[in-house]
Amino acid sequence: MSSSPDTQAQAQVQELRHRLQSLLDAAHANERKLDRFDALERRLIAVSSMEELVNLLLVDCRADFGLDAAELWLVDVDDELRRSLPTLPMAKAPRLLDGHGPLRELFGAARTTRLIGPGPDAGLLPAAFEADAGVRSAALLPLIRQGLLIGGLHLGSRDPERYDAASGTKFLDRLAAIAAIAIESMLNRERLRRAGMTDGLTGVHNRRYFDHRSLIEFSQAVRHRYPLACLFLDIDHFKAINDGHGHPVGDEVLRQVGGLILRSLRTGDLAARYGGEEFVVLLPRTDLAGAREVAERIRHMVQEAPFITPEGGTVGATLSAGLAMLPPGATSFADLLAAADRALYEAKRAGRNRTVAACDEADINAATAAAS
Known part of the structure; x- marks a missing residue:
């Protein structure tokens, strides 16, 4: 039995209403999505630190959009990010890449956003996310600036x-x-910040930054009663290197020694070029034995390194180290610095290419007095 025209009309009206409601729901959903994207964009534009930016992309973005995983890959060929990010208290850190290879595998030559779900491209999901994330679909966003692929947001x-x-x-x-x-x-801001506190030749901190940071480390060590070690490091016979090989070779030795010092330290330790061929190192929460081990490690690395000259040749170098520990009840950081400087002088006087601690210096002076 066929339905009446009125019944058919009512069914059509119901269908139209259903379609209209579906369109309205989709429009409202898109509006809410647009609002969330707009809010996220405003926050991205207003960020003031790399820490805030990373947390926004990997933590807040995941919560705001109901995601199960979020990962950020950044190309860091020159280790700019590696030097700054490890000290930041981030809930989740980005993956730092030594080259563009992993990004090329994800984005290919097109370098466009990819939506990945079950299907032929599903194999890209494990590559882009941690194995335990359980991701079944993903949006892989290429990050491009000035025509360069600098990373990926997944x-x-x-x-x-x-x-x-x-x-x-x-x-x-x-x-x-x-x-x-x-x-x-943020990278440009970090470069400017580092330029103001970094020695341009060696890559370690400059004297100005050390003078500021050392007072903070001193007050923290005194307040919380933890050990603080200071090393003075000086390249032996550096004038002879300059005179015999030229100042460009001397600059290259300085640059490479600075790199060896940085490689020997932990996150939280402080190294600076104090002046000329002299470096200073602060080791918070490090006892005498640990500080001596660091000084000897640096000394041996310098002694064994073939320093590459600008012409492709090699030159050898050694350094002497003076070590002092912050004494109990200390009231001045200058006293610690002076003690390490005196210990360095004793290392030079004793024949160079060695480490002398302030306590060793006292023993040396006592032995010298007894023999005279």
């Missing part, structure tokens, strides 16, 4: 239909562009 979901390959990527493309701008801005 958003993942356990819902296999969350990122449908047929969906549009307009919002995601815009997010990637804003994130890339924010990352470049």
Whole structure:
């Protein structure tokens, strides 16, 4: 029995209402999504530190958009980020890449946003996320600045239909562009900050920064009663290197010695070029034995290193080290610095290429007095 025209009309009206409601729901959902993206973009533009930026992309973004995983890959060929990020208290750290290879595998020559779900490209998911994330679909966003691929932002979901390959990527493309701008801005700010506190030749901190930071380390050590060691390091016969091989070779020796010192230290230790061929190192929470071990490690590395000259040849060098420990009840950091400087003088007087601690210096002076 066929339905009446009125019944058919009512069914059509119901269908139209259902379609309209679906369109309205989709519009409201898109509006809410747009609002979230807009809020995220405003926060990205306003970030004031790399720590805030990373936490925003990897923690806040994941919570705001109901994601199951978020990862940030950044190219760090010159170790700029490695020098700054380890000291930051971040809930989740980015993956730092030594080259562009992993990014090329994900984005290919097109370097466009990729939506990955179950299908032929599903093999890219384990490569982009930690194995235990359980990601079934993802949006892989290339971060591009000045035509260079500087990283990738990866958003993942356990819902296999969350990122449908047929969906549009307009919002995601815009997010990637804003994130890339924010990352470049933070990197430039970090470069300027480091330029103001870093010795341009050696890459270690400069004297100005050391004078500021040393007072903070001194007050912390006194307040919390933990050991603080100070090393003075001086390249032996450096004038002979300059006179015999030229100042460009001397500069190269300084640069490479600075690199060896940095490689020998922990996060939280402080190294600075104090002047000329002299370096100073502060080792918080380090006892005498530990500080002597660090000084000897640096000394042996310098002694065994073939320093490469600008012409491709090699030259040898050694250094002497003076070591002092912050005494109980200390009231002045200058006393610690002076004690390490005196110990360095004793290391020079005793024949160079050795480590002398302030306590050793007292023994040397006592022995010298007894013999005279």
